[in-house]
Amino acid sequence: MGMGEEVGRRHSWRGVLRRELSLLMLGKIAALILLWWLFFSPAHRAPVDAASTGRRLALQQQPGGGADAGREAAAPRRGERLD
Amino acid sequence: MPEGKPPRRGGESALIDLGLVQLSRMQFALTALYHFLFVPLTLGLSMILVIMEATYVMTGREIWKRMTRFWGMLFGINFAMGVATGITMEFQFGTNWAYYAHYVGDIFGAPLALEGLLAFFLEATFVGLFFFGWERLSRVGHLVVTGLVALGSSLSALWILIANAWMQNPVGARFNPQTMRMELASFTQVLFNPVAQAKFVHAVAAGYVVGSVFVLAISAWYLLRDRNVDIARRSMAVAASFGLACSLSVVVLGDESGYVASENQKMKIAAIEAEWHTEKPPAGFAAFGLPSVKSHSTAAEIKIPWLLGLIATRSIDKPVAGIFELVAHDRERIASGREAYAALQLLRADPQDEAARERFEAHRDDLGYALLLLRYTDEPAKATAAQIEAAAWSTVPNVPVLFWSFRLMVGLGLFLIALFATAFYFSAQHSLRRHRWFLRIAFYSLPLPWVAAELGWIVAEYGRQPWAIDGVLPTFLGVSTTSMANVVLSLSGFAIFYSALALIDVYLLVRMIRRGPDGLGYWPPGVQAPAAH
Numbered sequence: 001m002g003m004g005e006e007v008g009r010r011h012s013w014r015g016v017l018r019r020e021l022s023l024l025m026l027g028k029i030a031a032l033i034l035l036w037w038l039f040f041s042p043a044h045r046a047p048v049d050a051a052s053t054g055r056r057l058a059l060q061q062q063p064g065g066g067a068d069a070g071r072e073a074a075a076p077r078r079g080e081r082l083d
Numbered sequence: 084m085p086e087g088k089p090p091r092r093g094g095e096s097a098l099i100d101l102g103l104v105q106l107s108r109m110q111f112a113l114t115a116l117y118h119f120l121f122v123p124l125t126l127g128l129s130m131i132l133v134i135m136e137a138t139y140v141m142t143g144r145e146i147w148k149r150m151t152r153f154w155g156m157l158f159g160i161n162f163a164m165g166v167a168t169g170i171t172m173e174f175q176f177g178t179n180w181a182y183y184a185h186y187v188g189d190i191f192g193a194p195l196a197l198e199g200l201l202a203f204f205l206e207a208t209f210v211g212l213f214f215f216g217w218e219r220l221s222r223v224g225h226l227v228v229t230g231l232v233a234l235g236s237s238l239s240a241l242w243i244l245i246a247n248a249w250m251q252n253p254v255g256a257r258f259n260p261q262t263m264r265m266e267l268a269s270f271t272q273v274l275f276n277p278v279a280q281a282k283f284v285h286a287v288a289a290g291y292v293v294g295s296v297f298v299l300a301i302s303a304w305y306l307l308r309d310r311n312v313d314i315a316r317r318s319m320a321v322a323a324s325f326g327l328a329c330s331l332s333v334v335v336l337g338d339e340s341g342y343v344a345s346e347n348q349k350m351k352i353a354a355i356e357a358e359w360h361t362e363k364p365p366a367g368f369a370a371f372g373l374p375s376v377k378s379h380s381t382a383a384e385i386k387i388p389w390l391l392g393l394i395a396t397r398s399i400d401k402p403v404a405g406i407f408e409l410v411a412h413d414r415e416r417i418a419s420g421r422e423a424y425a426a427l428q429l430l431r432a433d434p435q436d437e438a439a440r441e442r443f444e445a446h447r448d449d450l451g452y453a454l455l456l457l458r459y460t461d462e463p464a465k466a467t468a469a470q471i472e473a474a475a476w477s478t479v480p481n482v483p484v485l486f487w488s489f490r491l492m493v494g495l496g497l498f499l500i501a502l503f504a505t506a507f508y509f510s511a512q513h514s515l516r517r518h519r520w521f522l523r524i525a526f527y528s529l530p531l532p533w534v535a536a537e538l539g540w541i542v543a544e545y546g547r548q549p550w551a552i553d554g555v556l557p558t559f560l561g562v563s564t565t566s567m568a569n570v571v572l573s574l575s576g577f578a579i580f581y582s583a584l585a586l587i588d589v590y591l592l593v594r595m596i597r598r599g600p601d602g603l604g605y606w607p608p609g610v611q612a613p614a615a616h
Contacts, residue, residue: 039178039573046181046563053263056182056560057454058461059424059431 099458104559106570107179110577114172115544116537117581121165123536126240126287127294128158129233132213134321136229140222148217149605150314151229154298155213156603160591162210164584166203171577179570183551183561187265190256190273191246198242206235240290241283248279251543252347253552258447260430260440265555278347281340282543288332289539292499293532295326299506301596303525306516311600313607319515319525323506330500337496338394345395345403348553350413350478351546353406354485356391357381361405365392370490374482379406381486406479413452414475420453422446424463451555458559480548484541492538495531502528 038044132151139147173195176184184192209231216225249256255272256265267273299322305315345352352358357374358366359381368390372381395403404412423446429439455477456463459470466474506525509515515522551558600606 039174044178044569046565048181048185048563050261050263052564053182053185054431056564057263058457058463059428 099559100567101458101559103565103567103570104562106567106574107562108558110179110570110574111172111175112544113574113581114168114175114577116540117585118165118168118172119537119540120533121161121168122240123286123290123293123532124161124297125158125165126236126290127292128154128161128297129229129236129294130291131294131298131321131325132158133226133229133233134325135318136226138321140226146313146317146606149600150318152217153314153600153603153605154318155229156595157297157301157592159210159214160588160595164588166207167584168581178573179563179565180551180561181563183556185264186556186561187249187253187256187552189264189266190249190253193267193270194242194246194249194273198239198246202235202238202242206232206239209235237287240287241279244283244286245274245276245279247543248276248282249273250550250552251282251344251547252276252278253555258450258555260427260443261434265552277343278340281336281343285333285336285340286539288329288336289532289536291329292326292333292496293536295322295329295503296499296528296532298322299326299502300526300529303522304596305599307519307522307526309516311606312516314600314605316510316515319506320510323503323510327500327503327507330496330503333496334500341394342397348547349404350406350409351480351485352395353404353409354480354482354546355489355542356395356403357384357482357486358391358403358405359407361402361408362392364396364402365389365399366395366403367391368394369486372486374486376482406482410475410479413478414471416449416452417455417471417474419446420449420451421456421463421466423448423450424453428464448554451550451552451557454560455549455557458557477549480546485546488538488541488545492535492542495535495538499528499532499535 132155135147135151135154138144139151176188176191209228212220212228213225213232216228220228253265254276255267255269257268258264259266298318302315302318302322305311306319341352356366357369357372359379365388367386367388369381370385370387372384374381389399391403392399392401423443426439426443426446427450429436430443433439452474453463455474456466456470458477459473460466502525505521506515509518509521547553549557549559551561595603
């Protein structure tokens with residue numbers, strides 16, 4: 001086998017590898033973009049912060065309202081547990 | 084759920100869409116249970132590979148190397164499935180559990196990130212070297228690589244269980260009324276959470292049992308067909324001895340895990356034992372019974388005196404709290420929680436209100452109990468006695484499910500100990516092939532450790548209900564404000580995708596096992612093993 005033939009074969013082998021790796025990478029990137037677009041883009045993001053959590057826990061409904069209700073109960077202090 | 088309020092349903096809060104909560108829980112349970120099919124086998128097989136390869140390095144016998152490569156190939160298929168199914172779970176915290184992620188992400192996110200950075204990267208890097216390094220590394224070098232794969236798997240489990248243990252026992256964190264979330268106060272406490280330590284050793288030992296039964300069952304199949312006898316006999320010897328040691332460890336470590344739970348999750352223990360009322364110590368253990376949620380009692384109960392008291396409290400004079408007494412205590416905590424909730428409302432309106440802050444500080448540990456009321460009313464401060472009663476009883480998990488899941492898990496564990504002990508005896512006697520009845524039992528036992536592991540997961544996680552974070556955040560408050568249609572779509576997608584993955588996984592495993600070490604060219608000697616798989 002001539003030297004030139006071997007170099008040519010190596011080049012063609014590398015070319016095929018490069019092409020296949022490039023295709024694989026492109027496929028992966030496309031799959032990731034599709035996943036992001038389907039599930040994680042801003043349109044799918046639930047805005048969650050202190051204010052929305054406050055609304056979630058119904059804390060904003062009656063600021064200060066009903067505050068005395070809890071005072072009526074004979075409540076145990078922090079850290080008390082049934083042991 | 085959209086921001087607008089949906090119509091009220093049967094006395095429930097208008098703020099919470101329980102249908103959405105159930106669907107989100109179903110989706111997480113489906114993905115977690117499915118992922119947990121692969122995790123224990125990865126843990127177990129990786130350690131068995133270390134044992135086999137260490138034997139090769141110590142003895143220089145080629146057969147141990149070929150065995151490592153054959154079982155390693157099955158490990159590889161399982162490993163890939165474990166990775167693919169694990170990633171989706173972490174994404175769900177953002178997509179389906181956004182309020183959970185906000186409320187506790189400051190603490191919960193840290194161990195998950197560390198799992199990726201410190202454990203998964205280690206595992207994923209060295210798993211490549213394991214498969215492609217056989218002809219490129221020295222014997223000892225490759226053994227170190229295999230050891231690092233096993234270490235990475237165990238570290239991965241450690242970080243995940245540290246995160247999970249925090250859900251069971253939320254230490255080292257404080258609620259911040261300004262940011263409306265739990266914030267990390269002591270990472271050391273989170274790291275050295277006693278629940279994490281107990282769960283880690285118990286779960287990892289259970290994984291080793293799964294790996295051992297897998298090797299034992301497949302080897303038994305080969306022996307029944309008189310194929311790959313040299314490899315199958317040695318594999319059974321490894322699986323029987325390692326499996327016996329690990330299955331005995333699972334009992335001891337499971338006992339420790341239960342003891343830790345009896346200190347910080349009394350309701351879970353009471354539900355597992357269907358202990359409706361506090362018994363005079365030491366409490367008896369119900370070996371059989373038919374617990375009824377409706378009548379709050381257990382029919383046809385067969386009790387073993389003293390046993391529960393000894394296991395749960397490790398004493399003869401400490402009581403095991405009953406469900407009724409724990410519900411009464413939770414009622415008090417709800418009252419205390421309403422104080423914290425009312426103070427939090429004042430603090431949200433005026434962060435400078437020192438009186439409210441002081442009141443909040445006095446009751447902050449019980450805030451989560453007031454949040455339970457949000458399932459029944461939009462205004463916990465004005466909750467009726469009936470709503471408070473319902474919330475207090477909502478702290479009781481599903482007793483029959485826990486009672487029977489636990490007993491089935493324990494029964495299967497005891498059966499596996501007997502299986503390993505018998506295999507160990509026959510293996511030591513070199514008489515495995517003569518006892519074909521045992522080989523059949525060993526083969527048909529293949530699914531049992533998975534059933535036990537999944538039941539253990541149900542006991543641990545279903546037993547945590549109604550809490551996402553025990554005593555801090557009820558599960559129903561953690562779901563995202565997404566639409567039912569979205570969750571139905573993603574749940575259906577997961578069901579279809581995971582079913583397809585299961586078919587591919589079973590097909591690949593069955594194909595490789597059927598071909599076996601002989602068909603794949605690993606053994607007998609003289610056959611050149613494949614360069615890499």
